[in-house]
Amino acid sequence: MDLPKQYDPSTVEERLYRRWEENGYFHEEPDPARPPFIICMPPPNVTGRAHLGHGSTYTPMDVLVRYHRMRGNNADWLPGLDHAAIATEAVVIKDLAREGVTRDDLGREGFVERAWDWSRTYGGAIESQFRVLGFGPDWQRSRFTMDEGLSAAVRSLFVRLYREGRIYRGRRLVNWDPRGQTTVSDAEVDRVERDATLWHVAYPLRDDSRRNIVIATTRPETILGDVAIAVHPDDERYAGLVGSHVLVPPLLDRAIPIVADAAVDRTFGTGAVKVTPAHDATDYDIGTRHALPMPSILDQQARITGAEIAVGPYDGMDRYEARMRIVEDLQRDGRLVKEEAHRMSLAVSERTGDTIEPMLSLQWFVRMDELAKPALDAYHNGQLRFIPERYGRTYEQWLENIRDWNISRQLWWGHRLPVWYAPDGTPVVAETEEEAREIAMRDFGTDVLVRDPDTLDTWFSSGIWPFSILGWPETTTELQCWYPSQVLVTGGDIVFLWVARMVMLGLHVMGELPFPDVFVPPLVFDAQGRKMSKSLGNAIDPMELAKQYGADAFRMGILRQMRLEGQEIRFVESRCEEARNFNNKIWNATRYLLTLAEGLPGARILPKTQSLTIADRWILTRLRDTILAVESAYDRYDFGSAADALWRFVWYEFCDWYVEATKIEDNRPTRAAVLSFVWNNAMRLLHPIEPFITEEVWLAIPHDGKTIMTATWPDPEEVPVDRDAAAAFESVQRAAERLRNLRAEMGLQPRTPLTLETPANVPAAAAALLGHFAVAAIEPAPAAGDTLEDALAALRARAPRELLEARYTKDLMRLDGEVERLERKLSNEAFVAKAAPDVVAKERAKLEGYRLEQKSVQSALDALTDSVA
RNA sequence: GGGCGGUUAGCUCAGUGGGAGAGCACUUCCCUGACACGGAAGGGGUCAUUGGUUCAAUCCCAAUACCGCCCACCA
Numbered sequence: 001m002d003l004p005k006q007y008d009p010s011t012v013e014e015r016l017y018r019r020w021e022e023n024g025y026f027h028e029e030p031d032p033a034r035p036p037f038i039i040c041m042p043p044p045n046v047t048g049r050a051h052l053g054h055g056s057t058y059t060p061m062d063v064l065v066r067y068h069r070m071r072g073n074n075a076d077w078l079p080g081l082d083h084a085a086i087a088t089e090a091v092v093i094k095d096l097a098r099e100g101v102t103r104d105d106l107g108r109e110g111f112v113e114r115a116w117d118w119s120r121t122y123g124g125a126i127e128s129q130f131r132v133l134g135f136g137p138d139w140q141r142s143r144f145t146m147d148e149g150l151s152a153a154v155r156s157l158f159v160r161l162y163r164e165g166r167i168y169r170g171r172r173l174v175n176w177d178p179r180g181q182t183t184v185s186d187a188e189v190d191r192v193e194r195d196a197t198l199w200h201v202a203y204p205l206r207d208d209s210r211r212n213i214v215i216a217t218t219r220p221e222t223i224l225g226d227v228a229i230a231v232h233p234d235d236e237r238y239a240g241l242v243g244s245h246v247l248v249p250p251l252l253d254r255a256i257p258i259v260a261d262a263a264v265d266r267t268f269g270t271g272a273v274k275v276t277p278a279h280d281a282t283d284y285d286i287g288t289r290h291a292l293p294m295p296s297i298l299d300q301q302a303r304i305t306g307a308e309i310a311v312g313p314y315d316g317m318d319r320y321e322a323r324m325r326i327v328e329d330l331q332r333d334g335r336l337v338k339e340e341a342h343r344m345s346l347a348v349s350e351r352t353g354d355t356i357e358p359m360l361s362l363q364w365f366v367r368m369d370e371l372a373k374p375a376l377d378a379y380h381n382g383q384l385r386f387i388p389e390r391y392g393r394t395y396e397q398w399l400e401n402i403r404d405w406n407i408s409r410q411l412w413w414g415h416r417l418p419v420w421y422a423p424d425g426t427p428v429v430a431e432t433e434e435e436a437r438e439i440a441m442r443d444f445g446t447d448v449l450v451r452d453p454d455t456l457d458t459w460f461s462s463g464i465w466p467f468s469i470l471g472w473p474e475t476t477t478e479l480q481c482w483y484p485s486q487v488l489v490t491g492g493d494i495v496f497l498w499v500a501r502m503v504m505l506g507l508h509v510m511g512e513l514p515f516p517d518v519f520v521p522p523l524v525f526d527a528q529g530r531k532m533s534k535s536l537g538n539a540i541d542p543m544e545l546a547k548q549y550g551a552d553a554f555r556m557g558i559l560r561q562m563r564l565e566g567q568e569i570r571f572v573e574s575r576c577e578e579a580r581n582f583n584n585k586i587w588n589a590t591r592y593l594l595t596l597a598e599g600l601p602g603a604r605i606l607p608k609t610q611s612l613t614i615a616d617r618w619i620l621t622r623l624r625d626t627i628l629a630v631e632s633a634y635d636r637y638d639f640g641s642a643a644d645a646l647w648r649f650v651w652y653e654f655c656d657w658y659v660e661a662t663k664i665e666d667n668r669p670t671r672a673a674v675l676s677f678v679w680n681n682a683m684r685l686l687h688p689i690e691p692f693i694t695e696e697v698w699l700a701i702p703h704d705g706k707t708i709m710t711a712t713w714p715d716p717e718e719v720p721v722d723r724d725a726a727a728a729f730e731s732v733q734r735a736a737e738r739l740r741n742l743r744a745e746m747g748l749q750p751r752t753p754l755t756l757e758t759p760a761n762v763p764a765a766a767a768a769l770l771g772h773f774a775v776a777a778i779e780p781a782p783a784a785g786d787t788l789e790d791a792l793a794a795l796r797a798r799a800p801r802e803l804l805e806a807r808y809t810k811d812l813m814r815l816d817g818e819v820e821r822l823e824r825k826l827s828n829e830a831f832v833a834k835a836a837p838d839v840v841a842k843e844r845a846k847l848e849g850y851r852l853e854q855k856s857v858q859s860a861l862d863a864l865t866d867s868v869a
Numbered sequence: 870g871g872g873c874g875g876u877u878a879g880c881u882c883a884g885u886g887g888g889a890g891a892g893c894a895c896u897u898c899c900c901u902g903a904c905a906c907g908g909a910a911g912g913g914g915u916c917a918u919u920g921g922u923u924c925a926a927u928c929c930c931a932a933u934a935c936c937g938c939c940c941a942c943c944a
Contacts, residue, residue: 005904198944217944230944268943275944282942344943390873394939397872401940492939527881529937560892563883567874567938572881574893581906588904595903644883644891656908663902737910744898744910818888825887830924839887839925846888 003594007587009550009580013692017131025709026136028069028076030481037068037075038485040466040514041137042498043145045084046123047091050130050542052524052532053491055558056569059689060521060639061489062135063559066688067634070713076482078469079137081124083146085414085458086180086188086351092118092413108412108453115413119146129543134551134691136709143469145461146415153468154461155418155431157509162429166367167407169427173277173284174361174406175347178302179354182410183363185457185497186403189356191345200270200338201330203229203246206255213238213246213258214337216269218344219279220330221322223248224304224311225297226256228275230286233260235271250329251312261286278360296360319357364408364417364454371504372399378513384503387519387637388565391495398496405501407457414455421450463501466514483510487517487637492567495520519637522566524558529570545576552690553579559689560647562640582651583693589655590697593675598668600676603702607670609720614732615661616674617725622653623678624719630685631713639689646686654682657733676702681714745803801864808861815854822847 020026030036039061044054061077069075092115093103103111127142143150161167174183199220202212213229226248231238238258245255256275263282264273277287277294287294295309304322306315314322330336347356376399378384379392386392408417420428420436422444430436437447464472466488470479484506490499499518506514525531526538545554557576561569593600606612612620626649633642658678662671679701687694687708698708705711822843825831832840 003903006906007904215944219944222944263942265943273944280942280944282944285942388874393872397940495939523938525937561881565874566882570881572893575881577906578892581904584906585904588907590903592903640883647892655904659903660908740909741911747898821888825925828924831887832924834924835887843887850888 003587003591005588005591007550007584007693009552009583009692010547012696013132013134013551016692016695017134020136020707020709021131021139023707024140025707026077026138027140028074028138030477031074032481034072034074036482036486037065037073038482039065039077039487039489040469040485041077041079042488042490042494043080043082043143043462043465044126045087046081046119046144047084047087048126050126050133052540052542052558052571054130054133055542055554056521056524056562057489057491058130058133058135059555059559060519060562060637062137062555062691063639063642063688064487064489064634066136066691066709067713069709070684070687070711072712074481076141077137078141078143078482078485079127079130079139080143080465080469081127081145082458082462083119083144083414085409085411085455086182088115088119088123089411089413090180090351103412111412116146119144132543132546132551134555136691141469145458145465149471150461150468151415152431153464153472154415154456156473157460157464157505158418158456159429159431160509161366166371167364167429168367169362169364171360171362172365172404172406173281173358174363175349176300176302176357176359176361177349177352177354178300178357179352180349181300183361183406183408184349184351184356185406185459188350188497190348190350192348194344194346196342196344196346198269198340198342199327199330199336200340201249201274202335202337203249203274204252204335205241206245206247209247213241213272214270215272215274217274218342219323220326221304221314221319222276222279222297223274223326224251224314224322225276225278225295225309226274227277227287227292227294228256228290229258229272230261230264230275231258231272232264232266233262235264235266238272249335250326250333251310253310253312259286259290259292261289279358281358284358284360294360298357298359302357363406364419366405366407368402368404368504371508372402372500374507375399375500375504378503378507383513383516385517386495387517388567391492391518391520394492394495395500399500405457407460408452408454409457410453411455414458415461417452417454417456419452421452422446423448427452459497459501462498463505464509466502466506467510472509483514484512485515487519488515489519489521491523492520493523517637522562522569524569524571527570527572529568532571540571540573545573549576549580550583550692552583552692553577555579556582556643556647556690559639560643562643564636564638564640582647583690585651585655586693586697589650589659590679590700592659593679593701596672596675598672600702601673603676603680603704604718605673606677606720607673611670612674612720612722612725613661613667613670614725614729615658615664615667616670617720617722618729619654619658619674619678620719621721621723621726622649623681623714624716624721627681627685627714627716627719631716634688643689646682646689650682650686654678681719684708684711684714687711745807805861805864808857808864811857812854812861815850815857818850819847819854822850 041061042057065075065077092111095118096102096106096114106114127139130137158167175186175189177184196218198216198218200214200216201220201223202214205211205213215229217223229246231242241258242260243258245257247255259275263286264271275283275286275292277284277292278296279298284294286292296307297304297309297311298319299305299307302319304311304314304317304319314325317325327336348354349356376396379396386395418429418431420430420433420440422428422440423446424444426444428436428439428443428449430439433449433451436449440449441447461468466485467479467483470476470482472479488499488502495518502514506512526540530538532539542554545557549557553576556579558569558571560575560579561571626645629645630642633639633645659675661667662675680698680703683694683698683701687698691709695708698711703711826840826843826847
């Protein structure tokens with residue numbers, strides 16, 4: 001066996017992944033005989049590319065599924081892609097623009113065809129990126145939200161909710177994205193801080209034009225749609241004016257009332273606010289409360305329109321042009337009282353970046369209050385659990401303040417509403433056009449129908465993901481065995497956008513929570529705590545990291561930065577480099593195993609317990625502890641702890657101490673079996689995190705089975721434990737460290753031949769180990785029967801006086817400090833009286849230990865000075 | 870305006886009611902029969918500030934400061 005000195009992941013990972021996939025190791029069939037472990041992958045956008053966030057959310061899923069598969073569970077990770085209406089439509093439009101074609105040139109059918117082409121050709125590139133990262137979902141079951149099956153599920157859900165009266169059509173205020181030409185959900189609106197101007201405008205009283213009421217606004221163009229002025233009911237400044245009317249400048253062609261409403265903030269601006277219900281959410285509420293008219297003054301291009309109310313010369317102007325013209329006109333008329341700088345948060349479309357215009361529009365909505373209640377109950381009674389817990393409060397807060405969900409989008413790419421309109425405009429809702437015609441024939445005596453052009457919000461299809469991918473509404477075996485899944489893993493930013501909706505729809509449609517646990521991994525930021533973004537230029541491509549360090553190292557690198565309660569990872573690339581080094585360590589330890597002269601026995605054969613040395617017993621004890629630690633960490637979603645525990649075991653315990661110990665004569669008879677056994681177990685423990693190198697190593701050492709993927713998870717009961725031996729070994733470690741410390745301080749050459757007899761108080765097997773690490777000559781050799789301390793003393797005796805003096809003085813200072821601290825503590829009556837007895841006893845023992853040490857160092861120091869004198 | 874995190878070594882972060890930790894970086898030594906992507910030894914911190922609880926606080930509580938996240942109808 002001639003293995004290269006350096007592990008090269010590029011020659012391993014692709015080959016192994018292909019083997020796994022070709023052999024169907026990721027695939028699983030429903031098996032009611034075994035406990036299920038199902039994770040529905042949050043479907044990435046079909047337009048998406050892998051980014052570091054996938055490292056923190058998708059790696060844990062892969063780890064969990066691999067772990068549960070090894071435990072013998074019916075484990076499957078169900079993948080898929082989201083059609084991502086807005087993103088895809090934007091990409092296709094951009095594509096078309098290069099050819100000088102617009103969406104409308106193409107027409108709806110052609111455009112949708114084009115979007116399909118794009119999705120099939122370029123879409124889903126992220127799936128091959130996931131393969132590079134070692135993610136192993138059940139690709140054979142991959143679904144696309146636009147697939148016929150899932151589309152049928154969407155139609156079925158819509159019809160069902162409509163017939164239950166939970167879906168309705170209404171004129172409501174929605175977020176309009178003028179650039180995207182569509183409505184946008186609240187959750188897809190970003191708030192950005194902007195410097196703006198606050199204009200103070202005087203509205204003259206209708207019945208006394210010499211008197212004014214002054215309001216403050218950042219959006220003068222909306223004055224055209226004003227229907228009232230509102231003041232706070234308790235505001236004495238305006239108490240006398242409530243009920244009177246003012247004229248709307250600059251046109252002064254109509255009068256509006258002054259109303260009192262508690263929504264008004266008396267401290268802001270002038271304490272009086274203009275009310276434009278058609279273009280502002282607060283105003284809309286005020287308008288509803290006071291039964292005010294709600295004229296729109298903006299069209300879909302965000303131009304001023306006189307369609308519903310007279311807008312004078314501003315008709316047809318762009319919103320910003322109208323704003324400036326109106327300001328000029330107000331100034332000309334002397335109605336602009338004041339202009340001040342104002343910092344405000346502006347609503348911006350997450351996708352297009354355009355300023356959102358709240359607009360009244362006829363849209364489809366889902367009534368949420370009744371759906372939200374069971375979803376809240378499930379959280380309150382503990383059936384639904386968030387990890388970390390604080391995300392539960394986000395969920396709770398959102399559901400408690402839930403508003404009806406606008407589900408219609410003015411896009412072409414997506415699930416078209418299963419809604420047709422009769423000639424009189426009455427909607428007919430049905431799963432198919434045939435069914436719709438039948439209904440129309442029956443109810444209206446006509447089958448002339450026009451289909452609603454809108455498509456559904458992407459989250460409408462994502463909301464039923466946990467059961468639509470299992471074949472719902474058909475009753476499939478998958479649905480019966482694999483719903484609900486065991487855990488949902490997703491980013492904290494979509495707890496309400498997605499999680500809450502899946503819970504509501506799962507409870508409503510399936511009658512059962514889609515998952516009991518929601519694990520929210522931290523978000524990934526750069527080392528300065530800034531969000532990673534292309535525009536900032538600080539985005540790190542996981543593909544690059546995988547190429548440079550290996551996918552295993554990327555996974556390990558990011559998992560080691562995860563903390564259970566953390567809400568962010570400040571990603572440090574050097575962690576991936578460290579992990580690459582870690583893998584190289586694994587590789588070379590394997591080389592050592594494979595070059596042992598005696599060869600490795602079978603995977604699971606341990607020598608008789610009596611023949612095990614203390615080093616053997618120690619590493620086996622540590623192995624058992626590590627198995628338990630890793631299991632517990634995975635079960636708690638504490639991936640950082642699992643990674644740390646494995647790191648420590650593999651590198652610092654197995655490689656640094658045990659492998660070294662096996663080079664000692666005494667350990668030779670048992671070492672091959674113990675090395676083989678421990679390394680085989682270690683690879684299985686590590687496999688979920690680092691799938692590739694563990695497979696490569698596992699296949700190279702004695703093993704059972706075809707792939708580590710389906711090897712059994714290590715059983716702690718199979719690993720013998722000997723705490724006393726482990727403790728003895730640890731004291732040898734401490735002694736070895738003391739020896740090495742002396743050697744280093746004395747500047748002894750490491751290769752000076754060693755003669756160190758077995759100290760009387762050190763077990764034989766350990767003595768050799770000590771000698772191996774001490775690597776320093778002691779002359780004359782201590783006599784047999786001397787203690788370890790004698791040996792150390794003999795070593796010290798050869799050191800230069802100055803060095804020893806400095807060393808002793810330093811030790812003494814430290815010991816003096818400890819002794820003084822403990823003496824003070826123990827002479828404190830309150831401490832002795834009130835502290836727990838075992839604590840007091842422990843402190844006393846510590847003090848005694850320090851005093852003894854102090855005395856011996858002191859006398860050594862004295863002897864040193866005496867000998868000089 | 871509400872809610873929630875964080876502040877520990879130069880950097881990124883663990884951790885505990887009773888002697889401050891890891892990795893990287895740094896200093897020194899070493900290619901010792903797997904590994905220089907390595908081994909060994911070492912230096913380095915008033916655990917943000919103030920007050921409280923306690924025999925005892927880096928840890929529990931409160932306030933403050935700074936950093937960050939989420940929610941919200943200050944036009």
